[in-house]
Amino acid sequence: MSDRALEVAAWILVAIGLAVAGYLTWVHYAGLDPVCVGGGGGCERVQSSTYADLGGVPVALLGLGGYATIAVTLVGRVDSARLLGALLGLVGFGFSAYLTYVELAVIDAVCQWCVASAVTMTFLGAVLVARALRPTPPPRAR
Amino acid sequence: MSSKSQRREREQRARAARIEAERAERATTARRRRVQVTTIAVLALALVAVLIVVSQVGGGGEDSDAPPGLFDGVEQSGTALGDPDAPYTLVESGDPQCPFCAQFDRDVVPRLVSDYVRAGDLRIEFMPLTFIGPGSEAAARMALAVGEQGNFWEFLDLLYRNQETENSGYIDDSFLTSLAERIPGVDARRALDGRDSPRIDGRLSRARGRAREFGISSTPSFLVGRSGERPQPLEVDSLDPDAFAAALDARIGGNAGG
Numbered sequence: 001m002s003d004r005a006l007e008v009a010a011w012i013l014v015a016i017g018l019a020v021a022g023y024l025t026w027v028h029y030a031g032l033d034p035v036c037v038g039g040g041g042g043c044e045r046v047q048s049s050t051y052a053d054l055g056g057v058p059v060a061l062l063g064l065g066g067y068a069t070i071a072v073t074l075v076g077r078v079d080s081a082r083l084l085g086a087l088l089g090l091v092g093f094g095f096s097a098y099l100t101y102v103e104l105a106v107i108d109a110v111c112q113w114c115v116a117s118a119v120t121m122t123f124l125g126a127v128l129v130a131r132a133l134r135p136t137p138p139p140r141a142r
Numbered sequence: 143m144s145s146k147s148q149r150r151e152r153e154q155r156a157r158a159a160r161i162e163a164e165r166a167e168r169a170t171t172a173r174r175r176r177v178q179v180t181t182i183a184v185l186a187l188a189l190v191a192v193l194i195v196v197s198q199v200g201g202g203g204e205d206s207d208a209p210p211g212l213f214d215g216v217e218q219s220g221t222a223l224g225d226p227d228a229p230y231t232l233v234e235s236g237d238p239q240c241p242f243c244a245q246f247d248r249d250v251v252p253r254l255v256s257d258y259v260r261a262g263d264l265r266i267e268f269m270p271l272t273f274i275g276p277g278s279e280a281a282a283r284m285a286l287a288v289g290e291q292g293n294f295w296e297f298l299d300l301l302y303r304n305q306e307t308e309n310s311g312y313i314d315d316s317f318l319t320s321l322a323e324r325i326p327g328v329d330a331r332r333a334l335d336g337r338d339s340p341r342i343d344g345r346l347s348r349a350r351g352r353a354r355e356f357g358i359s360s361t362p363s364f365l366v367g368r369s370g371e372r373p374q375p376l377e378v379d380s381l382d383p384d385a386f387a388a389a390l391d392a393r394i395g396g397n398a399g400g
Contacts, residue, residue, distance in 0.1 A: 054193065054197050083179070083182055085180055086179060089191045090186030090187075091193070094186060094190030098197075128275075129179060129183075132178075132179050132182070133175055133176065135360050142164045
């Protein structure tokens with residue numbers, strides 16, 4: 001996969017992640033229940049659990065911030081931006097995996113939006129690590 | 143001719159050396175890159191561990207004390223809360239480690255106590271189930287033993303308000319004793335000594351049997367009905383106090399209190 005293709009894939013995944021995390025952040029602050037396909041109240045149960053906040057900050061807002069910061073690293077054309085992007089991708093993947101475990105094993109309810117974000121973050125983490133393993137291409141000649 | 147051939151040879155050697163140097167540089171760069179990414183991965187692992195710890199600490203630490211006076215003046219008998227002559231009885235089946243039972247305890251129980259139990263309209267019975275793990279049974283046994291001293295609901299409330307991640311090993315004798323000691327008048331030592339009595343065995347066993355009888359497989363689950371009659375399942379979509387009260391009203395309606 002070319003460097004350009006990895007970058008395009010990362011942008012697509014970031015856009016999906018921003019949309020999902022943005023929606024969950026919006027319903028959190030609007031006091032609404034997320035629309036959960038198939039009903040069952042899984043999203044509501046997850047979003048109203050004690051795990052929906054991290055140190056008083058909604059996890060959805062943290063996700064939104066994470067995706068936004070990854071977007072900023074994609075704009076950067078220096079080595080450190082790629083490495084920071086990979087770091088954020090890996091942290092996002094690890095924490096999403098933990099939250100998915102919590103949903104299945106502790107809360108006993110699944111929020112489809114959270115799963116969507118976890119899957120997105122998994123692919124994004126892989127893309128960002130693959131990108132970080134490559135040397136940063138020199139700036140394009142004008 | 144010889145001079146030309148020597149020059150070509152020198153150029154070829156120089157080119158080979160350049161290619162070799164470039165290859166070596168690329169290999170060095172790739173190696174350095176792998177080291178950097180490995181460092182990043184280790185750093186990421188550490189950050190995730192920190193996030194997990196913060197997440198778990200945040201789950202239990204914010205509201206560890208019951209609202210003052212929540213159960214003051216409300217009659218308790220074993221796991222039952224409220225007037226024995228209340229016209230309706232709500233049975234809650236719960237596991238001490240179940241996070242939604244904790245949510246019910248924090249959000250809904252205070253409303254039920256103030257609006258229904260204190261008014262004499264409703265009696266609440268707790269049916270302890272212990273399917274999540276060994277900590278569940280240890281906590282339930284201690285709650286039942288504290289209940290023999292007339293403070294089951296205070297202890298249950300403290301358990302839920304200090305709940306941590308299930309099966310993380312936080313429920314031990316020291317934890318249970320510290321909760322019991324926070325309830326005025328409770329002899330924590332006596333509760334510890336009495337928690338394995340045949341009486342407590344029997345209560346747990348009866349709760350399990352009742353859960354089987356009603357097909358209860360998750361917690362919290364609710365049964366409601368006229369006191370003394372066979373209760374029926376109460377289905378609730380939400381543990382929001384208003385939504386729960388509405389579901390309860392739909393079952394006991396205007397008959398509450400008489």
